[in-house]
Amino acid sequence: MSRSFRVYQKKRGHRRTGSGKLGRVGEILFFATFLLFGCVGLVVILVALVIPEWRANHEFVETICTVRSKELGQTQGEDGTLYRPEIGIEYAIDGGPHFAKTYDMCGSYSSDRAANQAILAQFDVGRQYPCWYDPLDHDVVVLARGYTWWLWLTFVVPISFLLLGGGGLLYRTMRWGRSAEHLAATARSANSRDGVDSNGSSRNGFPNVPVGTELTNSPGTRLRFRLPISAAGTWVLIGALVACGFWNGIVSVFVVKLGRDFMAGRPQWWLMLFMVPFVVAGIGLIVFFVRQVLIATGIGPTLVEISDHPLRPGRTYRLFVSQAGRLRMNSLVVQLVCDEHVRYRQGTDTRTETRRVHRQEIHGRKDFAIRLGEPWAMECDFSVPPGGMHSFKSENNEVRWSLEVQGDVAGWPDFKRAFPVIVYPDDPTERALA
């Protein structure tokens, strides 16, 4: 035997080297167990709690009883003593006397002693009150009817199990015995029924090419469209703020404690030494955050306008770029770039990787100043390379085109602003006509 039989082996992304059939059986068993637990839990709650309360409200027969005793029943719970009202009553059915200690059908204990005593106070020993007994078992009797509100909360657990198990089982069963192509074809049919492309966008005649309507809904002042800036910079700023606040918030608790100890003459040198790398990392995050704030607020807005959109490989377009602010620029470069962006699983982590595959400088200028109220501006032609890949987007893989403005500012953090564009596939016939 050249290779030993392995039931379950190392996983690389979606690719497993173990037995696929065994894996599917395992998944079905997993979901079936959840479903079973859900069913059993639901039945137990119904039989033990819900049905008895419903019967007490609808089927029990009303009669008169005399209260003979009353006391606060006690039991020891995990968090202390629990209480319930226990009222001894005497009642007659068909002339035969019956005795019972009861209050309601649920008979549950609670930690609220005062509430239970208030219930007891409603009943006087020796007085008569209405009660309801079970016609099937005359010894089962209650002094109060109604439904217990928290009873409905208990349904959350078995119903969650039922949904998880049932949903998973249904999903797995529907996929059972179907090839990857069959499943993909079924998904495509469902998407086309919904008028949605397989990449989640509406149809534009180019499957898996983003439509990019959000890129053309803003008219330009010099050229046809003003392109929106990529939201990535904003997310970096928000991420930096959250990371900075979270990290330094935790570190500051320890630093304050160490500072107080130091001031009180009880310095904890080893702990202070241990905290040094954490404090350094916190300062690094603050520097990064401040740098992002400076880039976002200190450098004026960048405007990019384009003569047409979406773009096509091999065609030429007019471009207008303006940069506002009060800056001494070492250099400013406008370029057309294309990136491959992929997402993959590594163990239990999801990772992304981006690789630049095209960079074309459209305009570059060195050593100049931008004055406040007099934005720097330039207008020029640029071409998308013939034979270049079109924009592409699927679940885990993407080809992104964008116009980038990179600035090297004297005495200020460098900045890079991206303006996504969509490149449609080349059409030689259309190109000839154009």
Next chain:
Amino acid sequence: MNEPVVLIRLDDNGRVYRPGETLSGEYRVESLPADEVKAIELSVLWYTEGKGNEDMAVHEFKRLARDDGDWIELQRPSRFSTILPASPLSYDGVILKINWCVRVRVFPRQGKEVLGELPFVLGDVHGAEAVPP
């Protein structure tokens, strides 16, 4: 007994196809009696290859299954034809590749599935190389 095998042939084998053109060809299954076949699936599809998780989409899918009352003929080659879509075009990138192929999957009554696959190129996109960011 020989292992069952699926043979696929394209009418314009080796040619680069353009979006909107018709892709046609035939397939046949050898060394497997027709009455032992439960179902056959023909797909024209693209899939990604590279560092990212694989994505796949089927452009054309046809399933013949005895349970659905379909007649499965293995004596003669079975023909197929489809109009190719406008995208995605075949692409040979750095960490992402997009491959098109015709895939035939045969489900025997007993034993493992038999798979046949023939790649083809859609569009004329140049290969990419990594450049510094």
